[in-house]
Structure formats: C-alpha cells, structure tokens
Amino acid sequence: MNLALPAAQGRSGHLYESLAAEIANMIGAGVIKSGEKLPSIRKLSTQRDVSLSTVMQAFRVLEDRGLIEVRPQSGFFVRRQLLRQPPTISAPPPQPTLVAIDDVRRRILQETRKENGMALGAALIDPTLFPNQALQRLLSGITRRQPELIGSYAIPPGRIELRRQLARRSLEWGGELDPEQLVITSGCIESLHLALRAVTQPGDVVAIESPVYYGILNLLEALGLKAMEIPTHPQTGMSVDALELATRNGSVKAVLVVANYGNPLGSLMPDANKQRLVQLMAERGIPLIEDEIYGDFYHGTERPTPLKGFDSGGNVLLCSSFSKVLAPGFRVGWVAAGRYQRRVEALKAITTMSTPEMLQLTLAQFLEGGGYDHHLRRLRRACVDQVHAMFDAVCRHFPPEAKVSLPQGGYVLWVELPQQVDTVRLLQVALAEGISFAPGVLFSSTPGQYAHCLRLSAGGRWRPEVAQALARLGQLLQQHMHG
Ligand SMILES: Cc1ncc(COP(=O)(O)O)c(C=O)c1O
Structure with a gap:
C-alpha cells in the first residue's frame, strides 16, 4: 500500500x-x-x-x-x-432479583455444552492449543519421585511453590501479592464461591455486570443471593456511575466484577474507572470480588492491571484460575482475598479441603521453568486470529442490523440482533443442523432479558467447517427474521 x-x-x-x-x-x-x-x-x-x-x-x-x-x-x-456497530450499553431492570434459573435455561446450558456438531456456545479453547505434553511430562516426573502425594493431602492454603510463582507473576501488572496471602482453589468457580461465602449471607444483594457469565448466576442461585444487575458497556465494562447510585442505600453487600475482558462482552474497564470503583467500594465498605480469569488473554501489547492493583486496603478479593490459559483439566485456581483471607482459607478447609498437590506442583514447575510466557504468546496469537476470523465471518454473513462486539481480550463475541429476534427459537433450528451457540437469555437473572442476543465462542481452531456453520447460521437468522 x-x-x-x-x-x-x-x-x-x-x-x-x-x-x-x-x-x-x-x-x-x-x-x-x-x-x-x-x-x-x-x-x-x-x-x-x-x-x-x-x-x-x-x-x-x-x-x-x-x-x-x-x-x-x-x-x-x-x-x-x-x-460493525458494537452492541449498546445494557439497561437491566433496576431492582434486585433472587436468582432462579428455570428448566428451559438449564436445558439450553446442557445442550450448548455438548461437544457434537459445531459447538460455538461453550467458552472453551481447543485442547491442542495447550502444552499438554510438557505438563504431562512434569506430572509423571512428580508422581514418580513423590508417590506419597497420592497417599496424602495437605490443609489450605496450598503448595507454597505455586503460591510463590503466582506472587512472582503479579509483578507483571505492578502488583506485589504476598504468597502468604494466596489460597489455592479448585478453579475460578470455587474461588468465586469461597469469596462470595466469605462476604455475604443468604438473601444479600450482590451487584454484578449485565449481561453476566452464567456460572456467576448459578453461584448466586446456589448461595441464595439476590442479583442486582448493573448497566454494562460493551467496551468499558460495568458503569461505575450506575453502581455508585445502586450502592447508595446500603442494600448491596458485595460487588462481583470481571473488569478485564468480561464474559460475554469482552469489555475492558479503563484504569481510571478501575481506580474509582476500588476507591468507591472501599469508602462504602462493600467488598469487591474480582474475577480475573481472562487477564492474561489480552489482544494488545500489555497486560491490563487487575482491580487488585488499585487496592491498598485489602478490600478486593481477586479470583482466578489456569482454566482458560493453561490446563482446564487440572482445575487449579487461586484467591488473593485481602483482609478476608483467613475466612476464605477456613471455608476452603470445610468445602473441598485440598486441591491435588501433584497438579499444583506441576503448574509451579511449569511456571518456574519459563515455558508459561512462551505458551501464552502462542495461545494469544492463535486466539486473536480466531477471534478476527469469526468477527469477519459474522460481519459477512449476519444481517447488517446485527451489532457485534470485537473483544479486546478473551475469545467470545456478543451479537445484538433486532428486538424481534428470539435466539432460543433460533437455537432450536440451528441445533437440528448440528450448530450451537449460547443464547442471550443465559446471561441475565431476569427471564427473557437479552432474548435477542447471542454469544459465540472463538476458542476453537479456525477451520472451513466453522466458516460454513457461521454462514449457515446467518441464513437461518435471515429466515427467522423474515420468515
Ligand atoms: C468469567 C468466568 N469466570 C469463571 C469461569 C470458570 O472458571 P473455572 O473453570 O476455573 O472454574 C469462567 C468460565 O468460562 C468464566 O468465563
């Protein structure tokens, strides 16, 4: 040019x-x-x-x-x-609701998790993008040298070798996590579960993004908590102005946010908003739970700072795991719970007690050996290409009225369609042809909310079959809109 x-x-x-x-x-x-x-x-x-x-x-x-x-x-x-235009900022109902996932949504979730056909619903990465063999070699070395790890388990907070590596990695975003302040868990969902239990009682109101990852709604339901959905911008994340209003009267007992690449929007909260959010919650004495599972999945040149990076008083409970970036099958995560650390540790002891030590040691050795950054670079490059290929295909095949997010990190795309579209009905037709996606209704505690939206996952390798499935989905959508 x-x-x-x-x-x-x-x-x-x-x-x-x-x-x-x-x-x-x-x-x-x-x-x-x-x-x-x-x-x-x-x-x-x-x-x-x-x-x-x-x-x-x-x-x-x-x-x-x-x-x-x-x-x-x-x-x-x-x-x-x-x-394409990005989706619009959300406008959820302003009252809190007790979360109750109905049977229809439960069935949809099961259906979209099935691995047959062209599964574009579940936010899973192609397993071949992980360093499975390197991890397997480390794991077998550990079990060979320390077979006693099979015959025993340890009490929380988890292996110091892994906590040290995680603390070392926090330097990358300017953090100084202390290994003594970390608790190892069995995945990010367990981290969030422990964090929520540490700071809430059944019946409490928790402020969350809207749309929100359905795993968070499942957790709120299981813990008898009410969801207060806060308007969320597809590019800048949860509206801090709206949250400020919602937390004025003292009814909100905790806030749970995915500031770095929310799921399903892929939004990234700007640093100024993060700072304001952390400060506001500290001033109001409301614990701030941060789901940071996608932080290492940035598409640009720099890792974004977690909310924890702006926290000086220990009010932020950072939750994360290796499920998205390294070893989903290991189910190893962590919490840096600030002033709630002892409580989280005690809760871990009375729930799952210990996360398999041989897996913790495998990850610690992998991180120590320096293979992690190299792997992350490869993984991110592959996923950015997949996300762009999917975005282009959606732009090509979906009707021009469709608004599509282009995530700044992670690998899910949110599509907002004209109001008359019902993506649950569209899913039924698509499933009959072996194509699945996650319909918008899964991402809110309010029944029917986001019925005209859908989420696509670009975690799978880009293949002609994926392009064909998106082209077909575009046709089905046209028929649905005009048929
Ligand atoms: C935002 C978010 N948090 C947590 C999880 C679950 O993490 P884990 O598999 O480590 O429990 C997911 C999985 O999709 C997610 O998207």
Missing part, C-alpha cells in the same frame, strides 16, 4: 497531525479497509519523507481516536470494529 500523499502540515502546524488526518480520511473513504494492515512505521517514514517519531505520533493519534489498533509482532491495523 502506498500512502505517499504530499506532506501537508495540520492546522496547528504539526506534521504528525496532518499525517493522521490523511490516514483517517483514507480509512473513512474506504481506501484502507477495516482489518487491513497499515504500512510499517519505517516504510511510511520513507514514503512520506518524515521522521519515524512523526509516524509514531500520527499512529498514536489514530489509536486514541479508535481508528487503528496495534497487534503484537504484527504491526498496525485499521480497527475491525469499524465494520
């Missing part, structure tokens, strides 16, 4: 501004298309006869304006999100 237009100076006289304006015009006119790669900084600097820093500044301006995005080791691209 040649961007060798005459170099003109911008109104304020800065060369980088006029370069940015010219590129913006070319994007607007469709000369450079959504998803297309821009020339490298070096090439553009030669073509335009300007310095490297001028080009870099121009790219920064375009990035800030949301027109282009950087992809690690690949360069600058015109943002794909320009192809």
Whole structure:
C-alpha cells in the first residue's frame, strides 16, 4: 500500500497531525479497509519523507481516536470494529432479583455444552492449543519421585511453590501479592464461591455486570443471593456511575466484577474507572470480588492491571484460575482475598479441603521453568486470529442490523440482533443442523432479558467447517427474521 500523499502540515502546524488526518480520511473513504494492515512505521517514514517519531505520533493519534489498533509482532491495523456497530450499553431492570434459573435455561446450558456438531456456545479453547505434553511430562516426573502425594493431602492454603510463582507473576501488572496471602482453589468457580461465602449471607444483594457469565448466576442461585444487575458497556465494562447510585442505600453487600475482558462482552474497564470503583467500594465498605480469569488473554501489547492493583486496603478479593490459559483439566485456581483471607482459607478447609498437590506442583514447575510466557504468546496469537476470523465471518454473513462486539481480550463475541429476534427459537433450528451457540437469555437473572442476543465462542481452531456453520447460521437468522 502506498500512502505517499504530499506532506501537508495540520492546522496547528504539526506534521504528525496532518499525517493522521490523511490516514483517517483514507480509512473513512474506504481506501484502507477495516482489518487491513497499515504500512510499517519505517516504510511510511520513507514514503512520506518524515521522521519515524512523526509516524509514531500520527499512529498514536489514530489509536486514541479508535481508528487503528496495534497487534503484537504484527504491526498496525485499521480497527475491525469499524465494520460493525458494537452492541449498546445494557439497561437491566433496576431492582434486585433472587436468582432462579428455570428448566428451559438449564436445558439450553446442557445442550450448548455438548461437544457434537459445531459447538460455538461453550467458552472453551481447543485442547491442542495447550502444552499438554510438557505438563504431562512434569506430572509423571512428580508422581514418580513423590508417590506419597497420592497417599496424602495437605490443609489450605496450598503448595507454597505455586503460591510463590503466582506472587512472582503479579509483578507483571505492578502488583506485589504476598504468597502468604494466596489460597489455592479448585478453579475460578470455587474461588468465586469461597469469596462470595466469605462476604455475604443468604438473601444479600450482590451487584454484578449485565449481561453476566452464567456460572456467576448459578453461584448466586446456589448461595441464595439476590442479583442486582448493573448497566454494562460493551467496551468499558460495568458503569461505575450506575453502581455508585445502586450502592447508595446500603442494600448491596458485595460487588462481583470481571473488569478485564468480561464474559460475554469482552469489555475492558479503563484504569481510571478501575481506580474509582476500588476507591468507591472501599469508602462504602462493600467488598469487591474480582474475577480475573481472562487477564492474561489480552489482544494488545500489555497486560491490563487487575482491580487488585488499585487496592491498598485489602478490600478486593481477586479470583482466578489456569482454566482458560493453561490446563482446564487440572482445575487449579487461586484467591488473593485481602483482609478476608483467613475466612476464605477456613471455608476452603470445610468445602473441598485440598486441591491435588501433584497438579499444583506441576503448574509451579511449569511456571518456574519459563515455558508459561512462551505458551501464552502462542495461545494469544492463535486466539486473536480466531477471534478476527469469526468477527469477519459474522460481519459477512449476519444481517447488517446485527451489532457485534470485537473483544479486546478473551475469545467470545456478543451479537445484538433486532428486538424481534428470539435466539432460543433460533437455537432450536440451528441445533437440528448440528450448530450451537449460547443464547442471550443465559446471561441475565431476569427471564427473557437479552432474548435477542447471542454469544459465540472463538476458542476453537479456525477451520472451513466453522466458516460454513457461521454462514449457515446467518441464513437461518435471515429466515427467522423474515420468515
Ligand atoms: C468469567 C468466568 N469466570 C469463571 C469461569 C470458570 O472458571 P473455572 O473453570 O476455573 O472454574 C469462567 C468460565 O468460562 C468464566 O468465563
């Protein structure tokens, strides 16, 4: 691509501004298309006869304006999100509801978890993207050298070797987690379960995002808690303004947030909002539970900071696991519960007591050996490609009215369709053809909410069959809308 237009100076006289304006015009006119790669900084600097820093500044301006995005080791691209409008900010009912998942939703969940056909519903990664053999070698070495691990178990908080590695990794986001403040769990769901039990009583109200991951709704139901759904923006996450209002009268006893790449929206809360949220909850004395399971799954160049990174008083309970990024089958997670740590530890002891030590040691050795970052880079690259391929296919095959999210991390896409669409009925038709997805009704405690939305998972490897399934789903959707 040649961007060798005459170099003109911008109104304020800065060369980088006029370069940015010219590129913006070319994007607007469709000369450079959504998803297309821009020339490298070096090439553009030669073509335009300007310095490297001028080009870099121009790219920064375009990035800030949301027109282009950087992809690690690949360069600058015109943002794909320009192809389609993102979904709108949600508007859930303003009252809390006792969560009761009905039979229809329970059946849908079972159906979308089945692995036959083209399963685009469950948020699972293709198992071949994990370093299974390396982990298997470490595990067999450990059980060979320490067979006594099969004949015993330890009390919480879990193996210090793994807690040390997790603490070391927190340096990456500027955190200083203390290994002594971590409790190892059996997956993020157990982490959230323990955190909720540590800070709530049955009947309490918990503020959550809307739409929200259905595993969180299942937990609230099992614990007899009420959900207060808070409007959530597809790009910036839970509205802190709305939460501020909702937590004014003291009825909300805990807040549970996925600030880094929420599921199903893929939203990323900006740092300023994170800071305000953490401060607000500390001031109001409301414990803040953070589900950080997707934090390592960023698509850009930098890992986002968890809410915990803004917490100085121990009010944030950070919950996470290795289920999305390394070893779903191990079911190993953790909680950094701040001032609730002793309570979480005691609750772990009376629920599942111990998470298999040989699995904890395997993960600790894998992290210590330095293979984790290399693996994460590969995994992220594969998933970004899969997400983009799915986004492009949805844009191509779904009706133009469909609004589609382009996640900034993780690998799920949220599709908002015209109000008359009923994605549960669409699912029934799709299932008959072996295609599944997660209909929107799964993501709210209010029956019928998000009935016109659906979530697609791009965790599987991109294959012609996936493209065909999306094309067919687009046709079924057209028939549903116009039939
Ligand atoms: C936001 C979120 N939290 C927690 C989980 C479950 O984590 P785990 O399998 O470690 O229990 C998921 C799984 O999809 C998720 O999307």
